[in-house]
Amino acid sequence: MVRSDDERREDARTTRAQGTKEGDNAALTLTELLRTLAKHWITAVVTAAIVLAGVITYLAVAPAKYSATSRLFATYSSTNNTENYSSLNSAGSYISTQVKSYPDLVVTKAVLAPVVEQLHYQGTMQSLQSMVSASNPTDTAFINISATTDDPQLSADIANACAESLKKLVETSLYPADQQSPVTISIVQPAVIPSAPSAPKKNLIIVLGIAVAIVLGVIAALLKNLFTRKIQDEEELSNYIDAPVLGRIPEDTTLDDTVPVIKQPGSSLSEKYRRVCTNLSFIAPAAGTHARLIVISAVGVNEGKTTTSVNVAAALAESGASVLLIDADLRHPSVAKKLGIDGAAGLAHILSGQASVKDVVQHYWKPNLHVLVAGPKPPNAATLLGSPLMTELLTQALHQYDYVIVDTAPMIVANDAASFAKQGGGLVLVSKRGATMKHELADVAAELANLNVPVTGFVANFARENKKLLEGSSYYYYYYYRDGESSDGSAKRKHRRKHKQVQSNRT
Structure with missing residues (x-):
């Protein structure tokens, strides 16, 4: 059965009235999104500007942090009395097992206390622990010890001091006095003084800040459109x-x-x-x-x-x-x-x-x-x-x-x-x-x-x-001439010159 246009329009009116009461559940189309942004572009721009201002302020006040890393390598000691370790399948598996625990060992008091004494560190043990981190890359015998502070020289000193302290602890103090350590630690790459800060990562933060600013600007415009009680367009x-x-x-x-x-x-x-x-x-x-x-x-x-x-x-x-x-x-x-x-x-x-x-x-x-x-x-x-x-x-x-x-x-x-x-x-x-x-x-x-x-x-x-659409036409001049003419003729002369300029630009 073919329905008439009047019936379809009536159904559309009824559906729209009901839909308005219940809330619009339709997905927001790209066109509707663009229209919403056009209506509330000031809100979107202001929100984005506030976010970007916050990002810039953070970058301006956030202290620069410098990271320095020393790399160590663990090997099995060949001079060790192997009778005490006859139960081990191989030296490689033993090293692999031991080295996994060294990152946690680095931030213990046993390693950090000598560092405090060596560097005459004035802070607390907890503050030093927060500056130091260590890792063991998967399936390797490497230990990476990093120190992050606001002083590049101090970062390098702490990283190297921690490497020396871990080496000494593993080789001399970790096992009974009558047994030689089965593990030898070699400092294969001492930490050097960093030339550039590691944090904050300005480029990354700026890119993320711009992205967040755009997203929040759009969200702010949508929220304003949602909660605005009056017709704006x-x-x-x-x-x-x-x-x-x-x-x-x-x-x-x-x-x-x-x-x-x-x-x-x-x-x-x-x-x-x-x-x-x-x-x-x-x-x-x-x-x-x-x-x-x-x-x-x-x-x-x-x-x-x-x-x-x-x-x-x-x-x-x-x-x-x-x-x-x-x-x-x-x-x-x-x-x-x-x-x-x-x-x-x-x-x-x-x-x-x-x-x-x-x-x-x-x-x-x-x-x-x-x-x-x-x-x-x-x-x-x-x-x-x-x-x-x-x-x-x-x-x-x-x-x-x-x-x-x-x-x-x-x-x-x-x-x-x-x-x-x-x-x-x-x-x-x-x-x-x-x-x-x-x-x-x-x-x-x-x-x-x-x-x-x-x-x-x-x-x-x-x-x-949009008056700009009319300013370049003779119609704009006509209307302004009729509405804005003054006794001294200044409005006439001004817009006559503007009209001639527009015409000359066209030719």
């Missing part, structure tokens, strides 16, 4: 709701005080809102009409839904379409303040039967742009917005306008947006980088999936913008 939105990003609006302080589409029509911000409108023009009209119902909301408060609503409405009206902008956020109305128009009478009066639509709808900017403000805050907002009168109002508006834009309350406050979108409109969610809470977005995704309300798309607010 618009690509994260698709992890919760299967919907495209309709537009990316960069951070700009002018958005707080003005409507760029109206006040700065040639600005880059205006073009970005026009891009959103272009994408919205492809949604299907409401059933039985040629109009499109666009419901704009957000997950949480202060994410820019009203700013998006007024700019989208203005951009659609600019293109010649008849537009009605409705402020349906009766709990916190803001369209009137945003546009600087009278907000005393509005939607609340219509829904409560105190006024008619024609009494409160206002013309704004262009003859084809109408605005229905919210009016005063009513005590029963949910009841009014869910009433049949509200449904009838939207139905009539869809027969009179090309576009009906509804600015609604955030989804965590109320699900009015879902109710409006059920009338055949497109639901647009505005998400502000660093403001949208992940767990709230997950709750909204689950609620919309349960209500079978699809999301048309996201508008990513405060999106990161």
Whole structure:
């Protein structure tokens, strides 16, 4: 049985909503890893820098250690009275057996006490033991005695003194006085003064430090991404709701005080809102009409839904379409303040039967742009917005306008947006980088999936913008010229020179 695209999308939304609740158990792909590092590169770099700084500090303060080694060789004494050792199979096996115990013998008091006396060592026996080590290479009669100190001369002296002390102990003191030692120790390679420190191994430590710094930097970025409670990138939105990003609006302080589409029509911000409108023009009209119902909301408060609503409405009206902008956020109305128009009478009066639509709808900017403000805050907002009168109002508006834009309350406050979108409109969610809470977005995704309300798309607010991609083009010059021209013409002259320089570099 072949499933439709709508069924597959619905399954994907449901699965994603459930997966977000339970935790994402999917393996991290290389692409996701790179995206995570790109989002949290500062954390990764700072962590790596701290690790490298620690490595460099360690190398700077760690004392240099010098190791010197003397090599000894054990042989069987041929002058020995062999009658006392007639039980031995051979001299070679005896030497092999004896020499294995000599490394442990080197660090005993019997060997080290003469060294202390010979070198006039001022430290304790325990400290001397920590400086000395010995080994017997496998299947050989060699004994290697090493001494490691912060003084190259002392290291050589200790190694040689230990070799002499072991030789004397084995040959003269280890066996009964009336028997000659069956083992002869020869110092085949005295220790020499080391010319370079043996520790710390700077090259190895630096290489390992770089590797550890990279690994910890990546881990830090992953942990920050895991424990960050807010959306940091618009690509994260698709992890919760299967919907495209309709537009990316960069951070700009002018958005707080003005409507760029109206006040700065040639600005880059205006073009970005026009891009959103272009994408919205492809949604299907409401059933039985040629109009499109666009419901704009957000997950949480202060994410820019009203700013998006007024700019989208203005951009659609600019293109010649008849537009009605409705402020349906009766709990916190803001369209009137945003546009600087009278907000005393509005939607609340219509829904409560105190006024008619024609009494409160206002013309704004262009003859084809109408605005229905919210009016005063009513005590029963949910009841009014869910009433049949509200449904009838939207139905009539869809027969009179090309576009009906509804600015609604955030989804965590109320699900009015879902109710409006059920009338055949497109639901647009505005998400502000660093403001949208992940767990709230997950709750909204689950609620919309349960209500079978699809999301048309996201508008990513405060999106990161790579201005370097525009600086080399005439479009960057055009936008800056329109937005940044000053009375003294300095901005014009500066960017005109920059534009000419870019053009000359191209040729």
